[in-house]
Structures are given as structure tokens and as C-alpha cells.
Amino acid sequence: MDNASTDETAMEAVGFGESLFGHSFRYLRQEENLGFARAINLGADQASGKYLYLLNNDTITVSDPFSAPLELLQSNQDLGATGPLLLYPGGERVQHLGITVPHSIKSVHLYHLFPANHPVVTKQRRFQAITMAAFLVERDLFLRLDGLHEGYVNGMEDIDFCARMNQKGLYCSVAPEAIVHHIAGQSAGRFAQDVHNSRLLGSRCSQLLKPDMNIHAENDGYALRLTPWLDPYLVLGEDLSTAMDSTWDTAPDPASLTELLQREPCWERGWELLADHCNSSGDMAGELSALVQKSAFSPTLPTFAAMNEAALRAGDQARVDALAEQTTRLDAILSRPTSLRAQARGIMSRANDAGNDSLAAIMDAWITQHFPEKEAS
Numbered sequence: 001m002d003n004a005s006t007d008e009t010a011m012e013a014v015g016f017g018e019s020l021f022g023h024s025f026r027y028l029r030q031e032e033n034l035g036f037a038r039a040i041n042l043g044a045d046q047a048s049g050k051y052l053y054l055l056n057n058d059t060i061t062v063s064d065p066f067s068a069p070l071e072l073l074q075s076n077q078d079l080g081a082t083g084p085l086l087l088y089p090g091g092e093r094v095q096h097l098g099i100t101v102p103h104s105i106k107s108v109h110l111y112h113l114f115p116a117n118h119p120v121v122t123k124q125r126r127f128q129a130i131t132m133a134a135f136l137v138e139r140d141l142f143l144r145l146d147g148l149h150e151g152y153v154n155g156m157e158d159i160d161f162c163a164r165m166n167q168k169g170l171y172c173s174v175a176p177e178a179i180v181h182h183i184a185g186q187s188a189g190r191f192a193q194d195v196h197n198s199r200l201l202g203s204r205c206s207q208l209l210k211p212d213m214n215i216h217a218e219n220d221g222y223a224l225r226l227t228p229w230l231d232p233y234l235v236l237g238e239d240l241s242t243a244m245d246s247t248w249d250t251a252p253d254p255a256s257l258t259e260l261l262q263r264e265p266c267w268e269r270g271w272e273l274l275a276d277h278c279n280s281s282g283d284m285a286g287e288l289s290a291l292v293q294k295s296a297f298s299p300t301l302p303t304f305a306a307m308n309e310a311a312l313r314a315g316d317q318a319r320v321d322a323l324a325e326q327t328t329r330l331d332a333i334l335s336r337p338t339s340l341r342a343q344a345r346g347i348m349s350r351a352n353d354a355g356n357d358s359l360a361a362i363m364d365a366w367i368t369q370h371f372p373e374k375e376a377s
Contacts, residue, residue, distance in 0.1 A: 001043040004033040009057075037148035037157045040132075044142055052142055054135040060089065060181040068175035069136045080170030081137040081162065083130055084178035087116050094118075095182045097174050098127035099159065100213035102224060102232035103347045103359065105202050107159055107209075110216055113296050115262050120220050122176040128209060129162035130172040134180050141165070149204065153193035156201045163208040211351065214359050222266060224359075226366050229333045230340060233299055234266050245269065261293075268298050275310070284314040292319075301330075341371050 002009050010029060017025035028046060030039065044052055051073075053066060069082040086096035093113050100110045107129065111120055135158065145164050148157040162172055213232060214224040222234045236244065244267045247260065254277040261270045271294030278286035288310040295303045304323060311319040333340070348363035 001039045002027065002029045003035075003039045004030050035150065035152075036154050037150045037152055040157075041147040041150065044139060044147055047139055050139060052135075052137050052139045054132050054137075055180075056133040056182070058183040059086075059134060060183075062091065062181055063177075063179045065134060065178050065180050066136075068178040072173065072175045073136055073138075076173075078170055079173055080141060080165040080168070081130060081135055081172050083134040083136055083174055084180045085116075085121070085174055085176040086131065086134060086180055086182040086184075089181045089183060091179070091181060092116055094121055095184055096131050096133065097121060097176065098125055098172070099129040099131065099162075100216055101128060101209050101211050102213040102226075103211050103230070103351075103363075104343075105198070105206055105209050106232070107156075108213055108232055110213065114265055118263075118265075123220070124173060124176075125216065126171040126173060127162075128166050128172065128212065129159045130174060132158035132161075133182050133184070141170075149200075151200050152197050155194060156197040159209070160201055160205055163205040167208055210354065211347075211356060211359050214356070214362060218358060224362055226362065227299060228301065228340075228370055229330060230343060230366075231299060233297065235268065235298070236264060236266050240264060241267075248273070265293075266297050268294065271298070275306070279310075279313075284310065285316075288314045288316060288319065337371070341367065 002013060014025075014027050017027060026046065028043060030042075034042070040054060051070065053069075055065070065084045069084060073079055073082050085094070087093060088095050092115065094109075094111055094116060096109050096112075098110050099107050102108055109131075110125075110127075111118070114121060142161075145161065145168075147161075149160050152160065165172070217224050217234050218237070221237045221240045223237050225233055225235050227233065235241075244260065244264050248256075248270070254273070257270055257274045257277065261267060261274065264270070271290055275287045275290040275294070278284070278290055288307065291303065291307045291310050295307060304326065308320060308323045311317075311323065344363050344367050348360050348367070351357075351359040351363060
């Protein structure tokens with residue numbers, strides 16, 4: 001499917017496709033960009049095979065991306081869709097291994113940016129949704145579910161489809177032995193309609209998507225935490241935290257910090273130790289780099305404040321400006337505390353109703369932390 005590409009696709013697609021698939025290849029050129037959902041639906045309608053394998057054009061196949069997902073799909077009757085493990089170019093960090101729901105309908109790529117060789121990356125899991133950047137599904141099922149809803153604008157179509165598939169008792173998973181590199185976010189205006197897409201997803205799927213990020217995390221020894229603006233992140237559980245601290249305290253060698261953080265990127269103390277070591281060594285760029293990496297796993301206000309100070313010391317004005325813009329956005333959200341508290345109480349109430357005691361406790365702790373006077377009264 002060529003959605004009105006303006007580069008060399010129209011000249012090169014046919015020869016390239018036929019070299020891969022012979023006479024089975026068909027090239028469907030659209031003279032205007034119909035959007036992701038419409039293009040996929042047209043392609044699915046024209047396809048003749050038993051399976052559909054959706055593969056974005058911002059992907060690089062580095063191993064067989066088809067065989068393992070197909071074998072996984074064929075060997076599990078209640079598996080509706082699967083795909084490969086997606087890594088960022090270079091193959092060192094996770095882009096996608098499954099989508100989780102921390103609360104409401106908010107979706108998160110589980111273990112995003114974790115090292116590709118981390119034990120949690122290759123664990124087989126049941127997800128409510130996976131990305132359609134690389135996605136295998138039976139064509140008959142895709143058509144029976146009416147394909148992708150075309151009201152979305154380049155985003156969240158996959159979550160909507162998977163939610164409707166869950167309604168049929170089917171789950172999603174990835175085959176981690178199949179690896180594809182995904183550049184991600186390359187389409188023009190990729191996130192421009194996120195507000196529209198989120199509202200549409202909420203109206204269509206709010207009763208279909210269930211919070212599960214805390215459950216996945218706890219099963220792997222982590223714990224879900226929420227920023228003051230209710231964005232999720234993971235921290236080490238007590239056992240993992242104790243183990244990492246003990247390893248460091250037994251042999252506190254700054255040269256080992258990179259390896260230790262590769263082992264556990266959610267070890268917040270480790271990033272602080274690395275930043276402090278760089279600072280004391282006069283490596284201002286290294287200090288900033290450590291804090292930027294820390295912010296990917298611990299996006300807290302103290303982390304952002306430390307980043308800003310480090311950026312000033314390193315003379316990185318672009319980073320200072322970006323942090324100022326981010327602060328303005330967060331201040332706007334935090335200026336509506338009543339709305340945040342009401343949202344949190346709603347999440348806690350739904351978690352209690354669903355029997356998700358862990359999430360209810362997380363929300364209760366969040367409310368008590370950020371609104372202690374109101375809760376006491």
C-alpha cells in the first residue's frame with residue numbers, strides 16, 4: 001500500500017516487491033493519503049492470503065520477522081494477534097514488546113528503552129494490545145471485526161482493534177526471537193491528533209481496556225508509580241532495590257555503574273551516583289547524559305530540576321529551552337489540582353470495582369501524598 005508517497009517509492013516499489021515475493025506481489029498506489037486505517041483496510045480487502053502481516057515502512061528487518069510470530073499464532077487458539085520484538089535502530093534498546101494500560105485508557109509500551117538483553121524483554125506475556133507497526137493476524141478475523149476504525153488520524157487504531165479483539169476472548173503477544181528495528185514516529189504530524197484520537201478511543205473502548213501495567217510490573221519485581229500529573233513509571237520493587245544497593249555497597253566502584261544500570265535501568269540511585277561521579281570528575285556533559293537517561297525511567301520533578309542545573313553547567317542551551325517548555329506544559333496541568341484529584345479518585349474507584357487492589361492502593365497513596373489535607377479532613 002503506497003499512501004501517496006512523495007519520495008522514490010512509486011519508482012522502486014514494484015521491482016523491490018517482485019524481487020521479494022515474485023508474482024504474488026501487488027502494488028496498490030493511492031493518489032492521495034487516505035490515512036493509515038483506510039489504507040490498511042483497502043489492503044486487507046485486496047489481500048488473498050489466510051494471514052495479514054502489517055509492516056510499517058519505517059522498519060528494518062534484521063532477522064526472519066514472519067516464522068516465529070506465525071508459529072506462535074498457530075499454536076495458541078486464544079491468541080488473536082502477534083508480531084516481533086521491536087528494537088530501536090542499533091538493536092540495543094526496546095521500542096515495543098507489548099502495550100499496557102496504567103489507568104483509564106492511557107497506553108504505555110511496557111519496558112520501553114530497556115536494554116534488549118534484559119531478562120524481562122524475552123518473557124512471554126499476554127497483552128491487551130500490541131502495535132501495528134509489525135502485526136500478524138488472520139485475515140478472516142480482521143474482516144469479521146470490520147478492520148480498523150477510520151475515525152482515528154494516524155494513531156491508536158491498533159489499540160482500538162485489539163480492544164475489540166479482546167472482547168472476543170482473544171489476547172495479543174509478541175515472539176521475542178523475531179526482531180525488527182523500528183525507527184518510530186517518522187510520519188509527518190504523527191502525534192498532531194493525539195487529543196482527538198484519545199477522545200475517540202475513550203468513547204469507543206473505555207469499557208474494553210483494563211488497567212494491567214501494575215500487574216505486569218509486579219510479576220517482574222517492579223512497582224508502578226505515578227507523577228504528580230498521573231503519568232506512569234516503574235521503580236524497583238523491594239527485593240530488586242535491595243539487591244542492587246547491596247551489590248553497589250559491597251564494591252562501590254564508579255567504573256561498574258554503567259554495567260549495573262544496564263542490568264537494572266530503573267535503579268534510580270545508580271543514575272544519581274553516576275551523575276554525581278561525572279560532576280565530581282568535571283565531566284559536565286556526562287553528568288547531563290546520566291540525568292537525561294535517568295529521566296527516561298524516572299520522569300520526576302526533582303529529576304527535571306537536576307537536569308536543568310546540569311544543562312546550565314554543561315552550556316546546553318537547547319536542553320535548557322526544552323526543559324523550560326516542558327515546565328510550562330506541566331505547570332498548566334498542575335494548576336488544575338481539583339481535576340487531577342477527581343481523576344485519581346475515579347481511577348481508584350474503578351480499580352476497587354474491578355478487584356485490582358494493587359492499583360487501588362497505588363491511587364490511594366498518590367492521593368494521600370498530593371492532597372494530605374483534603375484526605376485528613
